[in-house]
Amino acid sequence: MNREQDLKNVAANLSHLANTFDSASEFCRKLDINRQQFNKYVAAQHLPAQKVIQKIARHFLIEPAQLLLAPAAFKRAFEERDPGLPFELQGAPELVKMFPAVGSSGEAMRGMLGVYHRYHNSSIYKGMVLRSVTWLYVRDGTARYVTIERFPLLDGSARSGYTFTYHGFCLALGDRLFLIDSESKQRNEVTLSILTQQPRRPIRFLYGIYSAVASSSYRQPFSTRLVLHHVSNTKLTRQHLRQATVLRPDDASIPPEIRNYLCRPGADTVWGGED
The missing domain is CATH 2.40.128 (Lipocalin)
Incomplete structure (x- = not known):
């Protein structure tokens, strides 16, 4: 998968995660993510650094690699995930x-x-x-x-x-x-x-x-x-x-x-x- 597709997937998936909060500002505040950088992520201009991806994954109890999934697959995996099944x-x-x-x-x-x-x-x-x-x-x-x-x-x-x-x-x-x-x-x-x-x-x-x-x-x-x-x-x-x-x-x-x-x-x- 190329970088352009990765950018688009991460942008869509981060937008989906942010929508679980009342606002993008609350999302950034709770996860301690720079709001300007976040705007670049969801605009598909930059990929988050690995430490940011790790932080997001820990908060939502997902695997870091899942953020690169196609949006439909990510949404399905995220909403159907079973945190009780290791x-x-x-x-x-x-x-x-x-x-x-x-x-x-x-x-x-x-x-x-x-x-x-x-x-x-x-x-x-x-x-x-x-x-x-x-x-x-x-x-x-x-x-x-x-x-x-x-x-x-x-x-x-x-x-x-x-x-x-x-x-x-x-x-x-x-x-x-x-x-x-x-x-x-x-x-x-x-x-x-x-x-x-x-x-x-x-x-x-x-x-x-x-x-x-x-x-x-x-x-x-x-x-x-x-x-x-x-x-x-x-x-x-x-x-x-x-x-x-x-x-x-x-x-x-x-x-x-x-x-x-x-x-x-x-x-x-x-x-x-x-x-």
Whole structure:
């Protein structure tokens, strides 16, 4: 494919992405892209630098090469993309054989599927509450999930500084849910969550604990309280992803039931390696 065609494809595809925002200005502000340069991209005058393409791909959870697709193919791939289906887990027969409970959890979790806000005390921004987004779904009879975390920069701009995506499997055993996943970009972390099922339907909250290793230079193991707040029966959407952020414990957007569970006396985060 020649450069002229690449310019046209990227221009059309960037215009499509920008249309998911209220304005091109908001798109550039949120992604920290120079507006004058953006105008040249959508006018098919310049191709974005590789670091700009990488930034756009990370934000929209797509592959950088997809921006070069023909507009019709890009739109179809973007709108039908399934962020809950990592390529490396499409079959995973070995995992199903290793954990027989995985293969039977799909039906057991039918009443708990959907999109959740996931709240727990942050290991990166200590003293803050991390609100990420988790989508529980069933594929090939197994219960799976994807969790997306977004950490804003601390400069007051509200721009995302870090994004982490975790893919995993759910095991329903008795009245307990076991969620185990791995981080799909850096591939250097596994986390485990244990929650108790609620007898009430529809599900509103799932309470439990979360264990992982802090994404810091010290790599400390830690465990903290966790709450999943059911927000939608639909698939994961970009609108859901915009809710992922870090909050002060007294933020009014945190439901009071969650604030009480996470922040009441005795609900401290436990860190490994401390006296």
